[in-house]
Amino acid sequence: MESSILWEEALPGAATWSHVLKRGTALRLTDLEGGTNVGATFFNFENPTERFNLPDTLKAQHIARLTKGCVLYSDMGRILCSIMEDSLGWHDPLSGCSNAALVNKKYGEARYQQHRNQWHQNSKDNFFIELAKYGLRPRDLAANINLFSKVVVEEDGSLHFAMNHSTPGSFVELRAEMNVLVILNTCQHPLDPNPTYAPKPVQLTVKKVAAPGPDDPCRMFRPENGRGFTLTERYFL
Amino acid sequence: MPVAALQTSTRELRTAIYDKVVEAGDSFIHEIKQGQFFRIVDLEGNQAVDTLFYNAHDHADRYSAQDTIREQGNIYLTTGTRLFSSLGNVLLTIVADTCGRHDTLGGACAAESNMVRYDIGKRHMHACRNSFLKGILQWGQEFDKRDIAHNINFFMNVPVTPEGKLTFEDGLSEAGKYVELRAEMDVLVVISNCPQLNNPCNAYNPTPIRVLIWDANVL
Numbered sequence: 421m422e423s424s425i426l427w428e429e430a431l432p433g434a435a436t437w438s439h440v441l442k443r444g445t446a447l448r449l450t451d452l453e454g455g456t457n458v459g460a461t462f463f464n465f466e467n468p469t470e471r472f473n474l475p476d477t478l479k480a481q482h483i484a485r486l487t488k489g490c491v492l493y494s495d496m497g498r499i500l501c502s503i504m505e506d507s508l509g510w511h512d513p514l515s516g517c518s519n520a521a522l523v524n525k526k527y528g529e530a531r532y533q534q535h536r537n538q539w540h541q542n543s544k545d546n547f548f549i550e551l552a553k554y555g556l557r558p559r560d561l562a563a564n565i566n567l568f569s570k571v572v573v574e575e576d577g578s579l580h581f582a583m584n585h586s587t588p589g590s591f592v593e594l595r596a597e598m599n600v601l602v603i604l605n606t607c608q609h610p611l612d613p614n615p616t617y618a619p620k621p622v623q624l625t626v627k628k629v630a631a632p633g634p635d636d637p638c639r640m641f642r643p644e645n646g647r648g649f650t651l652t653e654r655y656f657l
Numbered sequence: 658m659p660v661a662a663l664q665t666s667t668r669e670l671r672t673a674i675y676d677k678v679v680e681a682g683d684s685f686i687h688e689i690k691q692g693q694f695f696r697i698v699d700l701e702g703n704q705a706v707d708t709l710f711y712n713a714h715d716h717a718d719r720y721s722a723q724d725t726i727r728e729q730g731n732i733y734l735t736t737g738t739r740l741f742s743s744l745g746n747v748l749l750t751i752v753a754d755t756c757g758r759h760d761t762l763g764g765a766c767a768a769e770s771n772m773v774r775y776d777i778g779k780r781h782m783h784a785c786r787n788s789f790l791k792g793i794l795q796w797g798q799e800f801d802k803r804d805i806a807h808n809i810n811f812f813m814n815v816p817v818t819p820e821g822k823l824t825f826e827d828g829l830s831e832a833g834k835y836v837e838l839r840a841e842m843d844v845l846v847v848i849s850n851c852p853q854l855n856n857p858c859n860a861y862n863p864t865p866i867r868v869l870i871w872d873a874n875v876l
Contacts, residue, residue, distance in 0.1 A: 474723075475764020478823050480773050484762070485821030495786070497769030510821065513761070514732065516723025519745050524769050544845065558743065559717040562806045573817040577733035577758075610727055648773045 426626045436546040437604045438553065440465045441626070442599040444654070446504060449604075449624040451568055451590040456620035457609040458567040459517045459543045462492055462500045463601040468556055470496045474563035480644040484573055486511040486565060489641035491597070491648060498652040499645070500600045502638035504629070505593035506551025508586060512566040515579065517543035518610040522523060527617035540617055543607040552601050567592055568622075569609040581611040594639075595629055597652050661757030662736035668694060675870035681863035682852035684788035684832060686796050689840045690711050692873030694752065696837040697848075699812045701864035703828035705851040706811040707765045707785045710740060710748045713843035716800060718744040720725035721805040722761040732817060734759040734809060740838070743806070748844050749874045750779050753837035756830045760815040763825060765808050766853045776857045796837050808853070810851075811836050828859045 424429050425446065430452065431437055441447055447457055456618045464470035477483075480627040481490055488506040491499045503511075523542040530540040548558050568590060570582035594602075632639055632649065670676070674729075679685045681828035689695050697706055712718035718853070724741040726732045734740075736754045765785035772780050786805065793800035817823045833841045852863050 473764065473770075475762060475807055475832075476767070476770045476773070479763055479815075479825065480770065483821060484817040484823040484825055486726050493770070493773065495767065495769065497773045514723065515727045516721070519724075521745055553823060557717065557803075559719070562745070563723055572819050572821075573732055574819055577731040578816070579730050579732065593704075638856075644773050645775055650777070651769075 424628050426628060428623065428625045430621055430623050431606050432621050433606050434541040435606045436548050439602055441600045442601045443596050443599055444628060444631065446593055446595040446627055446629040447506070447602065448591055448593040448627065449478060449567060450623040450625070451586045452587060452621045454588045454648050455586055456606065456622045457569045457612065458622050459564045459605040459607065460567055461547065461561060461564040461603050464494060464500065465599045465601040468554065468560060470494045470498070471499060471560065471562055478513065478582065478655070480648065481642055484514065489637050491638050491645055493648060496648050497648065498655055499596040499597040499648045502595055502632065503592060503597045504638065505591065507590050508568065508592065510570040510585070510630050511592060512569040512571045512609070514608065515566060515571050515611050517547065517564050517605070518607050519544040522610055526615065530617070541607060543605045546605050546607070547603060554601060566609050572613060579611060581613060582608065590615070598655070600637070658661060661856050663755060663757050664736040664753045666696065668837070668875065670869065672875050673871050674867040676867070678848045678865050678867050679848060680865050681850055682783050682788070682849050684792035685848040685850070685868065687793040687843050687846055689846055689870060691840050691842050694837055694871040695749070695840065695846065696760040696869045698812055698833065698835040698867040699756070699830045700832060700867055702829050702832040702834070703812070703860035704864045704866055705828070705853070705858040706866055707849040707851050708790065708809045708811055709805065709847040710789040710849065711845040712742060712746065712748065712794050713845045716804050718742045718746060719804065720809065725761060732762060734761055734812035737875055740749045747841045751836060753835070756812055756834040756836060758814065758829060759836065760810040760813040761807070762817070762823065763810050763813060763815040765849060771855060780857065782854065783852040785849035785851050785853070789847055792847045792849070792855060810858070824857055825856045828860065856859050
C-alpha cells in the first residue's frame with residue numbers, strides 16, 4: 421500500500437496540539453525554519469492509564485537517544501509508536517519540559533495582558549491543559565520526549581545541549597501501532613541556552629501507511645522490539 | 658556536581674526513631690516528616706532499591722526523574738542532589754551517600770516489560786511494579802496506577818555513553834553502603850526491594866535492605 425497524505429498543517433511556536441493518531445496512520449513532523457523543538461507524550465486512547473513509559477523505552481532498546489528503528493513503549497509492554505523515518509539521528513528522551521518557573525527565570529515574564537498571543541508560555545502547563553480536554557489530570561503526565569533536540573550525556577553523567585542540531589527540512593515520522601492520543605507542544609527545549617524567547621514552528625503531515633511487515637526495520641531493530649510488536653498485535657486480536 | 662560525591666552521615670543507629678528491614682522482593686510504604694532524615698542501607702551489597710516519593714499532602718506532586726536530572730544537569734544521583742517533583746518542588750535532598758552513584762533512568766521492572774526484554778514467558782516472575790501497586794493499594798483509595806511514575810533505583814548502575822547507549826551493569830554498591838536523604842516537606846516513600854532475576858541489577862540474588870528514620874536535628 422502506498423502511503424497517502426490525509427492532511428497537513430503548520431504549528432506555530434509555543435503551540436499545543438493533540439490528536440488520536442489511528443493505528444495504520446503516521447505523523448511526519450518537519451522543521452520549517454531550523455531549531456524547532458517538539459515536546460511529545462503518548463497514551464493508549466482506549467485506556468489512557470496505559471501511557472508512554474520512558475524507562476521501558478530506554479532499557480528495552482539500550483538507548484538514551486531516539487532515532488529511526490526505535491519504538492516508544494507503553495508501561496504495558498506494547499508499542500505506542502514506531503520511528504519509521506528520521507533525518508537527524510538523535511531526538512532527546514531525557515530532559516523533560518519547561519515549566520513556568522524555568523520560563524520566567526530564563527526569558528522573563530511576558531503576560532497576555534501586555535503581549536496577547538506572544539505571551540511567554542511553558543510546556544508543562546500546556547500539557548496539563550491539553551490533558552484536561554480528555555479528562556486527564558496532571559498525574560497522568562509521566563514523561564515527555566523532545567523531538568528535534570539533542571542532549572548528550574558525557575561520561576560523568578552531565579547533560580549537554582547540542583547547538584544547531586535541527587536544520588530547515590529536518591524530519592521525523594511516527595507510525596501509530598495503537599490508537600494513540602498524541603500531545604505535542606512547540607515550546608523551546610528546557611536546556612536550550614538561547615536567552616531569547618523564540619519558539620519555532622513545525623509542519624505536521626498525517627498520512628495512511630501500511631502495517632509493519634515481518635521485516636519492518638522497527639520490528640528488526642532489536643529482538644525486544646520483535647516481542648513488543650507481537651504483544652501489540654495480540655492486543656488487537 | 659562530582660561523579661561520586663561520597664559523604665558519610667554523622668547520625669548514629671541508636672538514635673533512629675524508626676528501624677526496619679525490608680526483605681528481598683517486598684514493598685514498603687511510609688511517611689517521612691519535613692526535616693526528618695531517611696536512610697536506606699544496602700545490607701548485603703548490589704541490591705537495587707526502586708523508590709518513589711510523593712508530597713504527602715498531594716500525591717499528584719510526585720518525584721520526577723526528568724525534572725530532577727534536568728535541574729542538576731546530570732543523570733546520576735548522589736550527595737547534593739535535590740529530588741524535584743513533577744510540580745517543581747524539592748521533595749528531599751541527598752545528604753549522605755557512601756555508594757556514590759544512583760540511577761533514575763532505568764525505571765522499575767514489570768511483568769509486562771520483562772516479557773519484552775527477556776521472553777514472553779517471563780510474565781509471571783515477581784516484579785517491582787507489582788510491588789509498587791501492592792504498596793499504594795494498601796495506602797488508600799485515592800491511589801492508583803496513574804500515580805506510579807518513573808522512579809529512582811538506589812544502588813543501581815545504569816551507565817549512559819556520549820553515543821547515546823544505555824546499559825544495566827554490575828552494581829557499584831557493597832554490603833553496608835547507604836544513602837541518606839533529608840525531607841524538605843512531608844513526603845510519602847514507596848519502595849520495591851527489587852526482585853529482578855533476569856539482569857545484574859541485583860547481582861542475580863535479591864537481598865534485604867534496612868530503612869531508618871531520624872528526627873530533625875538528631876545526630
